[in-house]
Amino acid sequence: MDLREYLKAGLKKSGIEIEDNKAEKLLKFMEIVLRENKKFNLTAITDEKEFIEKHIIDSAIAVKYIKNEGKLIDIGSGAGMPGIIIKILNDDMDILLLDSLNKRVNYLNETIKELELNNIEAIHARAEELSHDKDYRESFDYVTARAVAKLNVLTEYTTPFIKSGGKFIALKGSRGNEELEESKNAIGSLSCKLLDTHKINLPYSNAERDIIVIEKIKPTLDRYPRKQAKIKKSPL
Numbered sequence: 001m002d003l004r005e006y007l008k009a010g011l012k013k014s015g016i017e018i019e020d021n022k023a024e025k026l027l028k029f030m031e032i033v034l035r036e037n038k039k040f041n042l043t044a045i046t047d048e049k050e051f052i053e054k055h056i057i058d059s060a061i062a063v064k065y066i067k068n069e070g071k072l073i074d075i076g077s078g079a080g081m082p083g084i085i086i087k088i089l090n091d092d093m094d095i096l097l098l099d100s101l102n103k104r105v106n107y108l109n110e111t112i113k114e115l116e117l118n119n120i121e122a123i124h125a126r127a128e129e130l131s132h133d134k135d136y137r138e139s140f141d142y143v144t145a146r147a148v149a150k151l152n153v154l155t156e157y158t159t160p161f162i163k164s165g166g167k168f169i170a171l172k173g174s175r176g177n178e179e180l181e182e183s184k185n186a187i188g189s190l191s192c193k194l195l196d197t198h199k200i201n202l203p204y205s206n207a208e209r210d211i212i213v214i215e216k217i218k219p220t221l222d223r224y225p226r227k228q229a230k231i232k233k234s235p236l
Contacts, residue, residue: 140162
């Protein structure tokens, strides 16, 4: 089975069907990440089939919980997962990638150009600072984060960006539900509610993943998010 068929078959097992041109673009994205990896330290996974399953398919699962349009911000985007993958699969979305490391932001914007993607850009900022900016606060329909921080900390970083009625989609490993137990106070304090949890298995390794969907009920109190040191020292 060639890589395109391996990708398409794995996505199909995960409930996502895509056209060949999107599969080719996802594989091109993988090629860019692996090519630039030595410069930017983007991933520890360098085997192509493992990358397809544990990065591309793992990230792509987020689109099952996103409508086909609206604005999305991806926090701590790193190599561009899940933000760039969501954009390739769902071209109608307007996507902002956020990373606190400038060299990764430069890599992300170069990757966006090479993939010829529109209505997506990366910016250099810290989430806890940018979400106090009126141009960004409560202006997104969705926020995503993958492999960034524990859920009680992450909820404070992410949910101030979302409009009331918007959703935070947290892509977690197999212990996401344990993190959720520690996050009930944070979710309530940040004017949100747990909407759903989904336990899924990756199609080839059967590795477990938890997808946690949190909905914003009303505007976030002005005092949130707090400064980074305070969030880390005293999580909600």
